[in-house]
Amino acid sequence: MTSTTLFSCSITVFLYSIKAEECKVYHVTDVLLKQNFVHEGQPLAVNCSVDKMLNLENIDYNLTWYKTGSHTPVSRDKHWRIHQQKTIIWFLPATLEDSGSYECVIRNLTSCRKVYMNLTVFKNIYGLCFNEKFATGEEILTSSNAKVVCPHLDYFRDEENNLPIQWYKECKQLEEERFVSFSDYLVIKNATLHDKGNYTCRTSYTYEGKQYNISRDINLTVTVSPPNIPPEIFYPRNNSIEVELGSRVVVDCNVTGAEIFQVYWTVNNTYIDVYYKSRVYEKEDYKEISYDGRPLTTVRLNISEVNSEDYEQHFVCHALNSFGQVATYIALQHRVIDFQRLLTGGFIALLLLTLVTLLIFKYFKIDIVLWYRSSDCPSLKKEATDGKIYDAYIMYPKANGVRHFYTLDSFVLRILPDVLERQCGYNLFIFGRDDLPGEAVASIIDETIKQSRRVMIILDSEALNYSVLEDTLEQQLVVYNALVRDEIKVILIELDNIQDNTSMPESIRYIKQKQGAIKWKGDFTERSYSANTKFWKNVRYQMPPRQNMSSSHLQLLPKLVSHTRATER
Numbered sequence: 001m002t003s004t005t006l007f008s009c010s011i012t013v014f015l016y017s018i019k020a021e022e023c024k025v026y027h028v029t030d031v032l033l034k035q036n037f038v039h040e041g042q043p044l045a046v047n048c049s050v051d052k053m054l055n056l057e058n059i060d061y062n063l064t065w066y067k068t069g070s071h072t073p074v075s076r077d078k079h080w081r082i083h084q085q086k087t088i089i090w091f092l093p094a095t096l097e098d099s100g101s102y103e104c105v106i107r108n109l110t111s112c113r114k115v116y117m118n119l120t121v122f123k124n125i126y127g128l129c130f131n132e133k134f135a136t137g138e139e140i141l142t143s144s145n146a147k148v149v150c151p152h153l154d155y156f157r158d159e160e161n162n163l164p165i166q167w168y169k170e171c172k173q174l175e176e177e178r179f180v181s182f183s184d185y186l187v188i189k190n191a192t193l194h195d196k197g198n199y200t201c202r203t204s205y206t207y208e209g210k211q212y213n214i215s216r217d218i219n220l221t222v223t224v225s226p227p228n229i230p231p232e233i234f235y236p237r238n239n240s241i242e243v244e245l246g247s248r249v250v251v252d253c254n255v256t257g258a259e260i261f262q263v264y265w266t267v268n269n270t271y272i273d274v275y276y277k278s279r280v281y282e283k284e285d286y287k288e289i290s291y292d293g294r295p296l297t298t299v300r301l302n303i304s305e306v307n308s309e310d311y312e313q314h315f316v317c318h319a320l321n322s323f324g325q326v327a328t329y330i331a332l333q334h335r336v337i338d339f340q341r342l343l344t345g346g347f348i349a350l351l352l353l354t355l356v357t358l359l360i361f362k363y364f365k366i367d368i369v370l371w372y373r374s375s376d377c378p379s380l381k382k383e384a385t386d387g388k389i390y391d392a393y394i395m396y397p398k399a400n401g402v403r404h405f406y407t408l409d410s411f412v413l414r415i416l417p418d419v420l421e422r423q424c425g426y427n428l429f430i431f432g433r434d435d436l437p438g439e440a441v442a443s444i445i446d447e448t449i450k451q452s453r454r455v456m457i458i459l460d461s462e463a464l465n466y467s468v469l470e471d472t473l474e475q476q477l478v479v480y481n482a483l484v485r486d487e488i489k490v491i492l493i494e495l496d497n498i499q500d501n502t503s504m505p506e507s508i509r510y511i512k513q514k515q516g517a518i519k520w521k522g523d524f525t526e527r528s529y530s531a532n533t534k535f536w537k538n539v540r541y542q543m544p545p546r547q548n549m550s551s552s553h554l555q556l557l558p559k560l561v562s563h564t565r566a567t568e569r
Contacts, residue, residue, distance in 0.1 A: 036119045036152070037134040043205055043212045044091040045155040046117055048104035061108040065089040068101035068116070079208070088155060093212055094121045129171040130198045135217035141225040141295065143321070145259060146191035150201035151216050153184045161205050168200040196222040230324025231257035233317060234296075240331040249303040251330050253317035256296055263299040263319045272301065272315075279304055306332065366541045373545045389451040391426040391544055392491070395478050396458035398432065408460040411495055411520070415528060416458075420539070423531045425546050428456075431474065445477050449488065453544045455481070456491040457508065459517070461498045479507040491542045492517040518542070 038044040048063060065074040065084045074084045082098065083090055091098055099121045106113045122134050140146035150165055167174045167186050178189035188195055199218040204211050234254040243249050255263050265272040265282045272282050280303045301315060314329040361368065396412050397405065412430060420426040428434075429448050449455060455478050481488050492508070494517045501509050518538045527533065531540065 036117065037136075038091070038094045038119070038121055038152075039131075039215060040096055040121055040123050041093045041212075042214055043093050043156065043207070044119070044152070045088050046102075046119075047088045047155070048106075048115060048117070049087060059108055061106050063087050064105050064107075066103050066105060068103050089117075091119075092207055094119075096121050096123060129168070130200055130217055132198065132217070132219065135198065135219040137219050137221070139221045139223060140188070140191055140195075141223050142191050142193060143225050143259070145261075146188045146195070146222075147259070148186040148188065148199060148218065148220060150184050150186070150203075151218070153203070153214070153216075156203070156205045156214060157184055161203075163203055166202045168202070169197055171200070191222060193222050193224065196220055228323050229257060231255050231262070231319040231321050231326055233319055233326055233328045236317060236328050236330035238328050240333045242333050242335040243306050244335050245306055245308065247306050249301075249306055249332065251301040251315070253299050253301065253319070254296055255298075255317075255319040257323075258297055258319040258321050260297055260299065262321060263297050263317065265299065265301050266316050266318060267313050279307075301330075366537050369541055370537060386453070388453050389427065390429045390448065390453070391546075392420070392428050392454040392456045393449050393452040393478075394428055394430045394456050394458065395474055397460060405460060405462055407495060408458065408462075412458055418529055419531050419536055420543070423529075424540060424543075426543060441474075442477070445474050446481075449477060449481050452488065454489050454491055454542070456493065457511070458493050458495065459498060459504070459508070460495045461500075475505060475507065479511075489542070490515070491539065493520060493539070494518070495520045 036044060036046055048065070063086075066072070067074070074082055074089055076084050078085065081092055083092075087104070089102065089104070099119055102117045102119060103114050104117070106115070120134065122131060125131070136151045138148055140148060153165075165181050165184065165186075167179065167181055174186075180187045180189070186199070186201070197220060199220050200215055201218065202213070202215045204213055206212075232255065234256070236251065236253065241249075241251075253263060253265065267275050267280075272280055280301070282299055282301055297319075299317070301317075303310065310332050311334060314331055316327050316329045318325065318327045320326075394412060394416065396408060413433065417428060417430070421428055429452060431445065431448075435444050435448075457478070478490075490511050492512055492515070497519070498504065501512070504512070518535065520535060530536070
């Protein structure tokens with residue numbers, strides 16, 4: 001053995017040697033480890049088969065038995081009276097001192113778990129052949145063939161230990177013909193209410209050349225069976241199921257009114273196990289109470305791999321009792337594509353996709369349009385080549401000689417050019433900034449509006465209160481071109497919350513009612529100069545697509561136009 005192997009083994013042993021006190025404790029119900037009773041001097045074997053309950057299937061783990069409170073594991077030497085074989089703890093035989101709590105500790109490389117088992121070893125009282133205090137309770141129905149199981153013999157019946165079990169009722173050996181011992185259970189033919197009572201099953205177990213006596217006490221109760229009716233099969237019901245070729249199929253035949261050995265599967269009038277050998281088989285599964293209070297018997301049909309020949313067969317489940325026999329079948333069909341379901345699913349998926357797209361477009365429409373414009377798509381250059389010079393004509397209330405509107409002038413003359421011209425590359429015409437002294441006001445306004453793609457009207461409540469915009473020549477020309485001639489789009493901006501619209505010119509009020517207004521909620525901080533705020537995105541959305549011109553060209557173009565107008569005059 002190499003040094004690397006020794007080191008690896010050492011690490012593994014260290015990880016498995018975690019103290020039992022550090023394990024997670026599972027209070028496991030009787031489904032796993034029952035309360036165990038055993039006569040003094042008789043053998044007992046208890047299995048800690050907790051793989052499925054603790055999710056340990058297909059996981060490498062180490063299982064060790066301890067007596068609770070002891071840090072010394074149960075020996076694995078088969079010659080010891082108490083020893084462990086695989087997951088089973090053996091008492092050969094049990095003594096009174098063995099009574100108490102035992103724990104099996106399950107460890108792997110990442111976790112440690114602990115499960116408890118309680119054991120009671122009771123003393124054989126002289127002259128007492130049945131101990132009712134430690135008897136196992138069982139119940140049967142009045143029927144033609146009832147079965148009573150001798151408990152806790154799972155690990156004592158093998159090729160070497162297969163002697164018949166002797167059965168006793170009220171300490172008297174059963175010799176009537178209607179009591180038949182078979183394997184580890186007793187069959188009572190034509191069971192009646194008089195068969196209730198105290199039963200004892202006895203056998204022997206030989207280990208390492210030494211023989212041990214085994215006896216189990218059973219308190220049997222008998223319940224009247226349902227009315228004398230034939231069995232009823234709940235499933236299958238002469239139906240078919242769709243399966244894929246090569247797949248595994250499991251079908252349960254659920255029956256009331258019949259015992260396990262009275263329910264079986266056939267195909268082509270031949271028993272399943274005979275016809276298909278190992279590929280298809282049946283399995284006695286479980287028994288529980290059905291909805292009407294009768295015992296439900298289940299025999300499971302297992303097809304490990306569906307062949308093409310299986311699609312032509314009827315797998316028939318038979319059930320019988322002394323009052324009749326019934327049979328139903330299950331047929332296998334090729335899986336058929338449900339086009340209607342696919343179409344319905346596709347339509348629903350398309351509808352959801354459309355709905356999501358509409359919602360996305362509703363909430364991100366402006367961002368999508370602005371991104372599309374920035375992609376330099378050729379279709380967006382149409383408006384840029386319409387022969388017009390300005391992207392927007394800016395109209396706003398002008399201060400008279402007495403009053404000055406600081407907020408309005410700061411927005412129009414500083415913020416608006418900084419964002420739209422410098423950051424976004426638009427070409428604006430602002431009257432009072434871009435016109436030449438001495439020019440005729442009416443002709444400049446009319447000519448400039450015709451050379452602009454948008455008209456941007458800036459409103460301020462303070463200016464409206466003084467009716468600065470009321471019935472001006474500029475307003476009349478803007479309204480004429482925008483509303484009467486319908487040649488230009490209007491962008492309406494309110495710098496504050498204008499609650500009283502009565503002070504607003506009627507034409508402007510009509511424009512606001514028709515298309516709404518963009519409300520300025522900013523201030524004069526650095527953030528208000530960012531073109532990526534919600535307000536400026538709304539303004540850019542209503543502006544025309546930006547022309548692909550250099551900034552120097554955009555700055556020079558208005559001057560050339562103004563110079564041309566001055567020369568013509």
